[in-house]
Amino acid sequence: MSELAANTSGFADHGGTTGLPFPPAIAPEKALNTAQWGMLAFLLSEASFFSTLITSYLAYLGQDTAGPTPREVLSLPLVFATTICLVASSGTIHLAEKRLHENRAREFLLAWAATTGLGIVFLLGTAYEWRQLIVEHQLTISRNLFGTTFYTLVGFHALHVTIGIAMMLGLAGLMLGRRLSIKEAQPVQLVSWYWHFVDGVWLAVFTIVYLVGR
């Protein structure tokens, strides 16, 4: 039974002079770093989560035993507006990332703030929509299956938007407080990935709930 030394430097320099086979050189691998893989893995699980909610929305569509139906109560103009906000915010966050790479701090912060602002507008739009639904149409989560699935799906999406806004505010706070160098692009990139993902989910939700499902 051989005992090996803790020192593993022996790995690199076997062979050569002793006439033993000489190992090939090691080519460095190019790949994402841990944080990027971590975020991708997390987003994969999120995608799975939202797929489930969307599936449940579709599975229960039109199965209600009581009204109101989506057609009767969902207002398209409002949601078009909020959708445009969210899509635009994907553009602004992309811009922010680019400006950061170009080391233009002020413009980065501006675009970052615009993204946050658009996110907040989206949330306000959702809040208004929910108020209308609850107060005017008496559609609550316990009213019928549409209410059940609608609030669950849209609510979980809104929760994710909220978390995204919190992350953007937090990051901006850290940067302004000089706790985080503005050159550190990594967290910005990760938040941006997350934000794009949340936007993508919204597009799916929008298509299914407001276009197809009506």
Added chain:
Amino acid sequence: MAVVELEAPASKPASARSASLSSLVHSLVTTVDHKKIGLMYIVMAIVFLIIGGCEALLMRWQLLFPRYDFIGPDAFNQLFTMHGTTMVFFMGMPILIGVGNYVVPLAIGARDMAFPRLNAFGFWVTLLGGLLVYFSFATGGAPAIGWFAYSPLTERTFARSAATDFWALGLVVSGTGTVAAAVNFLATILAMRAPGMTLRKVPFFTWTMLWTSVQILLVMPPLTAGLVMVLLDRNLGAHFFDTQNGGSALFWQHLFWFFGHPEVYILILPVFGMMSEIIPVFSRKVLFGYEFMAAATAAIAFISMGVWAHHMFTVGMSRTADLFFAASSLLVSIPTGIKFFNWLATMYGGRISFASPMLFAFGFLSMFLIGGLTGIMLAAAPFDFQLADSYFLVGHFHWVLIGGTLFGTFAGLYYWYPKATGRMLSERLARWHFWLLYIGFILTFGPMHISGFLGMPRRIYTYEVDRGWDFWNQLTTFGALLQTPSYAFFAYNVVVSLWKGRPAGNDPWDAWTLEWTTPSPPPSYNFEQIPEVRSRRPLWDIKHPDDPDWKYE
């Protein structure tokens, strides 16, 4: 490999130990070291194994005689719910994640997991989830819904107490921890391998942990979503599974089994990985057909995403759907077969020594095969019309979960224990453990197949006198009692060997992967210098410079 015996202790004086107890606790609570976290996962899982086992013993005693009055229906129904939940969520997954946590960074030449604090979070959250589930007892009784909690039995109408809420909440919470662990494994394995260790050269256990993590990421969130729906139904009056108001009982079944079936492969893939490392080392041969084994792992992970409704053959799906799920389930046997045959080919022509890890690996090989074949019988859809929810099924899944997961995990624990503690386990106690478990296991779960043939359904707290099931149930209970002491042997061995075990040295098994280059136990930073790797068996290359592996890969 010589048989290792308990030897004279070479340990610190006891007083120094007790003084350091509080600092030990402190260091465990605050640690972010993957090794300590891994060990905490494992210890937690073993505690839950004993709790779940005791629950099983109570059930077995109740089933000793027909119309026996030991514990009533309520207690019995709570027991199998908690037993199944505990064993799957708080024993099976944590113990594998724990071993993975300990071994993976060492095996790929990394200093820790990618996100050490997330790692600690994962552990504590899993523990919290377990406590929440057990807290349900405080509501006057655990939930009595079965581990797959079919709706509408979980609706308020039928399960009035808050126990079901605690159960669902606990699983949501621990599920978050599991996802956190999977994120961590994925990032670690994909981005932190030692230079030269390409994805085609990772140690096999690491490879299986990678695919296990992918599965966790894909199937844990749907379960979480389903549990959230249950909670919404129960607490906010939503109607997902409220069949009186258009809700669907079947939808829950689909949601659950879309998680539930991959879950059972989450419980077996890492074990396949352990076998693929242990069998070669103790047969002294390189793993036969690494590429095919690797591809088979991925194939199992993929196919198993499309077989979930084989748990639902009796719900009245269309014949076409039945056929599809039967065929896809049968298909899994092909990659699993590839694995089996490659293990056998690895042993064939080797020099097999039956030290404790290999003994348990043998237990795995001889038993998992049987569980797999009974799985094939269940997958033959019409046969399943008879076997579903009978004791035959209970026999099948204990055969794969214990004969597969548990035997394999024990092999892994015996294999890596010396690395983690610097001490060898007693081989004599290991043999007691093995044989009591092996014989007790066969006696416990073998007769279940027969009571199933004779028409005995699962989840019944009692049965009629005239059914002819009593003999087989008594055999089962006897087997359960026989295997019980085996766990005590194991626990005793694990604890006492910490002091009395023979020092292990860095590489007691003369193995081939990177973890065996570190001291035992490894320092907190694992490697002084990050090793470079040129083949799947870096240590083989060092030990055999004249004929290194990289020439053949």
Added chain:
Amino acid sequence: MSEFFLLASDPEAVQNLSIFDPVSPPAESIRSLSALVAGIAAFIFIIVEGVLFYSVVRFRARGPRTSEPPQVYGSKAIEVAWTSAPALVVFILVLVVTRTLWDVNRPNPPSKPQDHALFITVIGHQWWWEYVYESYDGRKLDLITANEMHMPASTEGVARPVYLTLKSADVCHSFWVPRLGGKTDLIPGHPNEMWFQTDKPGLYLGQCAEYCGTQHANMLLRVTVDEPAEFDRWLEQEAEPAAVPANSAVEEGQTAFLAQSCVNCHRVRGTRAVGTFGPDLTHLMGRQTLASGMIANDPENLRKWLTDPQQVKLGCLMPAFGLSTRELHEIVAYLSTLR
């Protein structure tokens, strides 16, 4: 087959519920499939365990190790071979599964005159069975009974199949009488179908096979297969409204019964007891057992049941009513006349 498994018990005292003693076409198809599948499994088992044990014995290390055995890294040809062999087995299995599936899972036909077929809707309740007899031989029936199902035996040249529609009033249950066929679940909001037929009169037992709550264990199934003439008599009897009290003692019993809350949950056709939450009691004495097959139907047990159902079937959905001894006596006397 079952003789072997049952060898440990006294054969006289034991009921046969073995899936290997089928008496109905679906159960028979499944048995022949199972024989094939088990055969294949046994074959694989013997080969693989054989190789395993051979390797363990033959290649076991003996003595101290001096050198490593030859390292064999793999072989594409061998891998292809042991991928295709199981693939072939799987292919065969899929074929036989398909055939059996189409044999066993036939959709129920509509009821037609002179089809000799019996149509029953089975409704699962926590923890008892309701049988709604829809039609027989094309004749519409208006008949509801509980817990003990009767069906006619097929005879020389005349098949008398039974077609079940399975529904649930609350949670999921599963209908499983092993010798008649595989199980099919009763799922709320999702009606299912199944069928069987047999030419062997007798009593066939089974029980609910999907966990459905506290007393899932005592949701027993009893299917009595009668000779056709016998079955006709049974049908006629069951179709009658409940017996009218023949003497004053029974009449007092009926009054007591109707005065109690029994009427909210139970139906006795021809009286004002029209509850549907519990089993129909119109022809209670036509049944051999009480409480879904749990106890024999005799006055002693009936009294026990009415005194406190929870003593008999803990957790069942019928509460105790604290009846006085007198009421108890009267109600039992009345129920005993419901033949």
